Amino acid sequence: MQVNLRNPNRTIIFEGPMSIVALLQKLDLNRESVLVIRGGTLVPGDALLTADDVVEIRPVISGGVA
């Protein structure tokens, strides 16, 4: 599957089907800090991603203080 990451933009390819939990663990990401998006909508946390899925992992933490 193709995983697109942001800030900075980059792409990682993973083999085979994988759960969201496993994918985020592999990338060492906290589920509170990202959303997984596929085809313009949210992918629920218990979904299984297939080998030909294209997903975006979007960080949700922003840093403006003022």
Place this chain on the structure above:
Amino acid sequence: MKCKVCREPAVIDIRRHNANFCGDHFLKLVRDQTQKAIDEFKMFAPGERILVAVSGGKDSLALWDILLELGYEANGLYIGLGIGGYSDRSGDQVRAFAAERGLKLEQIELRDQYGYDVPTAAAVTKRVPCSACGLSKRHLFDKAALQGGYDAVATGHNLDDEAAVLFGNTLRWQTEYLARQHPVLPARPGFPRKVKPLVRLGEREMAAYCVLRGIDYIVEECPMAVGNKHIGYKEALNAIEATSPGAKQAFYFGFLARAVERFADAAPAYAEAGDTAACTRCGVPTTSEICAFCRLLERTAGAEPVHLTIKGKRVDA
């Protein structure tokens, strides 16, 4: 994963509520939580006019959308800060959002209207960009709200923002800041009421709201925010939240319910009307002859524009 309300397939889990939601019920939850904050903290009432400070990011665009959905009269104000490509792209995002929906957007370009931009102000004052940036935004939002006859300025600060600020203030026991950390700052002479209607909603929920509502926002960060302390506090709190869902909410709302009053002594004594002089240039109440914003204008007047750099590397392309 099934929606807590309708048992249809869910698209998002909110662990601190120990519940999952389908798209429609999630959007409803977000609107309900916003309305609850507005009522709970008496932010504003139907019929009052709200000026939303929009940056092009997820929180402010979502806030504008939610207030309109809830039936409030809300216009937007965008300030072009002149932070290179980041400002160009965020301005485009805001303009597209307003145009698609036929909304009233006011715009201020610092460079065109006031002759400076944030990078140049930072260079001239030899302080971090966020300091001139925050000063400019506060002054111009206040002024626009008063001139436009608005009842309140609304900003997109969410639960994560407020919890992170509280965490930072607590780490250093900054009692003066603790005393005034509240979702509503009442109006006082020369300053409009300021409200934060998204305090009951987390950052992840605001991003999810935008995705589900088809709101295109700027995902990239202001180059000056990258790696700052505030983001570090958020990550630390999220690490706690991961093993202890609800910790951020308990921290912030527990503070409001049981602790903030204990710092009342440390609150800055706002001068009563008549006590302060008006700035001789722009008329806002100030303790010196010329207010901080007008001093910034004076210092940046005629300064050569600069680009933002971090450790010598240009970061504003």
